[in-house]
Amino acid sequence: MARATASEGSTEATRRLGLRHPIVQGPFGGGLSTARLVAAVSNAGGLGSYGAHILSPEEITGTAAAIRALTPHPFALNLWVSDHDPGGRELSPETHTRVARIFEPYFRELGLEVPPPPEQFHPRFEEQIEALLEARPPVFSFVFGVPSPAILAECRRRGIITVGAATSLEEALLLDEANVDLVVATGFEAGGHRPSFLAPAEDSLIGTFVLTQLVAPRVRAPVIAAGGIADRRGIDAALVLGAQAAQIGTAFLACEESGATDEHRALLFGQTTSTTTLTRAFTGRLARGLRNRWTDEMLPRLADLPPFPVQSWFVSQLKRAAVAAKRTDVVSLWAGQIAPNLRHHTAAALMQSLTAPLTAPQEGQP
Numbered sequence: 001m002a003r004a005t006a007s008e009g010s011t012e013a014t015r016r017l018g019l020r021h022p023i024v025q026g027p028f029g030g031g032l033s034t035a036r037l038v039a040a041v042s043n044a045g046g047l048g049s050y051g052a053h054i055l056s057p058e059e060i061t062g063t064a065a066a067i068r069a070l071t072p073h074p075f076a077l078n079l080w081v082s083d084h085d086p087g088g089r090e091l092s093p094e095t096h097t098r099v100a101r102i103f104e105p106y107f108r109e110l111g112l113e114v115p116p117p118p119e120q121f122h123p124r125f126e127e128q129i130e131a132l133l134e135a136r137p138p139v140f141s142f143v144f145g146v147p148s149p150a151i152l153a154e155c156r157r158r159g160i161i162t163v164g165a166a167t168s169l170e171e172a173l174l175l176d177e178a179n180v181d182l183v184v185a186t187g188f189e190a191g192g193h194r195p196s197f198l199a200p201a202e203d204s205l206i207g208t209f210v211l212t213q214l215v216a217p218r219v220r221a222p223v224i225a226a227g228g229i230a231d232r233r234g235i236d237a238a239l240v241l242g243a244q245a246a247q248i249g250t251a252f253l254a255c256e257e258s259g260a261t262d263e264h265r266a267l268l269f270g271q272t273t274s275t276t277t278l279t280r281a282f283t284g285r286l287a288r289g290l291r292n293r294w295t296d297e298m299l300p301r302l303a304d305l306p307p308f309p310v311q312s313w314f315v316s317q318l319k320r321a322a323v324a325a326k327r328t329d330v331v332s333l334w335a336g337q338i339a340p341n342l343r344h345h346t347a348a349a350l351m352q353s354l355t356a357p358l359t360a361p362q363e364g365q366p
């Protein structure tokens with residue numbers, strides 16, 4: 001085999017990121033990241049990542065400190081470069097009334113009234129990046145766009161390694177031209193959002209292994225393959241195809257250190273995990289999760305739903321009460337297509353299996 005395997009450890013990505021293993025724990029937005037999970041992965045020689053896109057600048061500062069208190073090793077803070085879609089920054093009273101009508105029966109079911117719109121739907125990227133630069137994490141990873149040359153230059157000046165995500169060859173080439181340090185090639189198998197920024201997400205549905213093979217020979221930056229990888233064989237396969245590391249999301253989301261609810265975690269290990277779907281029903285942006293009542297009932301209404309982040313705000317207001325009631329029918333249950341193969345319940349056990357030598361029978365072969 002021409003390239004290093006996971007057990008050998010060293011690749012261009014591990015050297016740039018300062019890791020013992022070519023393994024990145026994918027960041028989770030939406031409150032599902034925890035400092036504990038990040039530290040567990042970083043302490044085990046991978047790169048723990050914290051999805052900070054819903055955090056205020058003050059929360060970003062506090063999160064970086066909380067992670068540093070748990071690990072001396074490299075970690076990533078992750079932001080969404082584009083913080084709204086067209087029409088998603090404000091909400092007219094007419095649109096609020098129209099959308100409230102769609103949500104009203106669900107709020108009523110939970111004994112709630114549809115709340116009035118907030119002053120701001122989502123923290124602004126410009127403010128978040130100021131706090132992130134100040135916190136100076138070893139790695140800044142991002143999705144949904146390319147930060148300005150000034151931000152990338154400031155990262156370089158402060159010694160912050162940059163990692164950008166691509167869902168197509170065109171996006172990877174743009175990130176490479178911008179001199180981003182590493183490029184994530186993220187396939188449609190992946191759990192969570194499809195972070196396309198050049199073409200609509202629906203037109204950017206390429207599988208991880210195809211995307212990796214298209215991108216790796218055409219960019220200078222080392223490539224991190226993401227989507228559908230949950231065991232040693234998957235990492236090795238990604239490396240054979242030209243990646244220099246693998247980013248794993250769903251398998252870490254299922255670990256007890258993540259911010260997922262017990263109900264979500266149980267479903268990830270349950271019998272219905274093969275029925276994932278790509279939907280805009282939760283946030284207004286296309287994302288992969290388990291099919292449930294919400295994804296089904298919103299299907300005929302997708303054209304009436306507001307853009308990101310307005311839809312995301314409405315759903316988050318419902319989610320708080322739904323989670324408290326341990327409901328799984330009207331909340332997002334993010335999951336990637338590999339979910340039926342999940343086996344490990346702690347980050348330490350998962351990291352150990354991802355880095356141990358292969359033995360027969362191999363992981364993922366029931």
Ligand SMILES: Cc1cc2nc3c(=O)[nH]c(=O)nc-3n(C[C@H](O)[C@H](O)[C@H](O)COP(=O)(O)O)c2cc1C
Pocket residue numbers: 025026027028029030032051052053078141142143165186189190191192193226227228229230247248249250251253334335336337338
């Ligand atoms: C619940 C969830 C939230 C995610 N949030 C983010 C995010 O905020 N930023 C990001 O770069 N990637 C995000 N991702 C993508 C993961 O970091 C990772 O690339 C992906 O899960 C890999 O595919 P897999 O789920 O098949 O392992 C998220 C994934 C999940 C499952």
